[in-house]
Amino acid sequence: MSRKPQDRRTFIKTMAGGAVALRSSLSGLLGAGQAAPTRLEKDGMSYRRLGRTDLLLSEISLGSSPLPDPDLLRAIVDRGVNYIDTSHNYENGNAERRIGRLLQDVGRDKVRVATKFHVAPRDTPASIMASVHGSLRRLDVETIDVLMIHGAETAGVLVDERVLEAYEKLKREGAYRFRGLSCHANHDEVVRKAVDCGLYDMVQVGYNVFDIQESTREVETYPDYLGASGIRDLLELAHSRGVGVIAMKTLKVGGRRQDLEKYRTGAVSLYQAMLKWVLDDERVTSAVTEILNRRQMEEDLGAAGAKLAAAERTALVRYVGENGTDYCHGCARCRRACPAGVATTAILRALAYHESYGKTGRARDSYASLGSGENASACRDCGACEKACPYGVAVRSRVREAGRILA
Ligand code: SF4
Ligand code: SF4
Known part of the structure; x- marks a missing residue:
């Protein structure tokens, strides 16, 4: 199976309803009964719909561990980023507090927020709910847009009775809109279960240019290994069943942005190229990145709505070839x-x-x-x-x- 390179302009021209379907802000929610378009481009930012939800999310979304300073955070949102990923425990809860202040500043409807709860052996439905209530307080919102299980690594946790009871009660309270999970390991089991059980609207998985098929040793013999991903079948499965996909660890697990500087040549920024590579997969709604200064903001936002150039692809091939074997x-x-x-x-x-x-x-x-x-x-x-x-x-x-x- 090959990736599905997109012809963005053609796609946008043919999308049903398109931009005219949006009646207010670009923040993602549409009026009742109004179908969300699949894609939208506006004011330099590209948006994609998250699976079967009505959330239109910016192709670049912001991670919050760490968060940028308040001025930069506001600037990022003003540039069209409308999705922030956080968790109850990031920065000891301060990430959610700062996002809450941002929402007060820019308006609740400008930003969609995803947060997460953990599930430990000792947890009960009540303790899970208490964790989510804490997130609601810190974010200072009535409803979380996407509520995720943090770091699901087994299929069992997705149908754990404690988790499902908490989700049901929280839904009745109006505490969240969509269910999801983040998954750092054992993707095959977890993502398949998330899709098959029908209880989850999205999955957030590590996905980056290192996700080549089976082994980096194939680099020498596999002619277009950047076109093949170890988790591509899972992305296809999720996409085909209306389960949205958010890509995290877009650099790589444990990757250091500064290590990419030596690969910067001419107009090629390797990190931007890595984001473009992720977004070249139409099954991905948005790529999570951390932005901590203005230069990174320009670099990362430049990946939205842009195609991977030949020189960037060449740089990625070199990078993965030199760094793939310990990843x-x-x-x-x-x-x-x-x-x-x-x-x-x-x-x-x-x-x-x-x-x-x-x-x-x-x-x-x-x-x-x-x-x-x-x-x-x-x-x-x-x-x-x-x-x-x-x-x-x-x-x-x-x-x-x-x-x-x-x-
Ligand atoms: S060497 Fe590896 S497989 Fe063996 S016990 Fe240790 S962690 Fe487990
Ligand atoms: S160390 Fe190797 S086998 Fe273990 S999770 Fe990582 S890639 Fe898979």
Whole structure:
């Protein structure tokens, strides 16, 4: 299956209803009974509809861990970004508070907000609801646009009775509009379940140029590996069933933006090229990125509505070829292969937060949330995880390293 490169202009010309269907702002919600267009371009920003919802979201959306300063945040929204991804625990709740102040400033209808709750073994429907009520208070809104399970890594959590009861009660309260989930690992199981159970309107998954098929070793023999993604079948499945797709980790898990500077040549910004690569897939509604200064804002917003140029594609090929072999795709094969039940995927992700983003506190919290039976202390040093990894990641030594640094 190939990606579906879009002819944006043709698509926009033929979209039913198109821009005229929008009667007010570009923030996404339409009037009752009014069908949302699939796409819209206005004032330099491109918008896509999120699956079967009526939300029209900017192709570039803003991550909030960390958030930019208030002036830059306002500038980003003024440039047409209308979707912010957050969570109850980002910046200890301060991300939601700052987004709440932004909404007061620009108006509630200008920005769609997605936030998340965690599900731990000790949680009950009441504790999940309490977490969401906290988000509502901090955001200072009556209704959350998209309410996600944070970091769903098993199919079971999607149909967990505690989660479904909380969702039902919160729906009756009017606390949210659409259900979703973010998924960092085990995408195959989680996304398939999200689509098949029919309970979720969107999925937020890591998706970036490193998602080549099966193995970066194929780079030498696979002629157009940028056109193939390890999760493309899942995106197609979701898209075909009306489940919206938001792409996160668009740089890569643990990727550092500054590492891309050496690939900047002439007019080519590699990070912008990576965003264009993600958005070239029409099954993706929006790409989440972190913007912390004006230069990044220009660079990232420049990816909206733009095609990937030949020079950018060449730069991406070089970058992936030079950096692909140690990148963890979160496929969870190592975890499934581990006879000791070590949560290898979660451990590697925590280590990446520490090493690449410098988010050591978040990395330690994440590591601490693992039980002693699944953290690095449970490792028996058998090496089965490394044999299972199709990308050649040195899983065993990375798990040990995480144990040393984060325990
Ligand atoms: S080396 Fe450790 S983490 Fe890897 S499979 Fe063996 S027990 Fe599991
Ligand atoms: S280390 Fe390899 S096998 Fe394990 S989740 Fe990452 S890519 Fe998959």
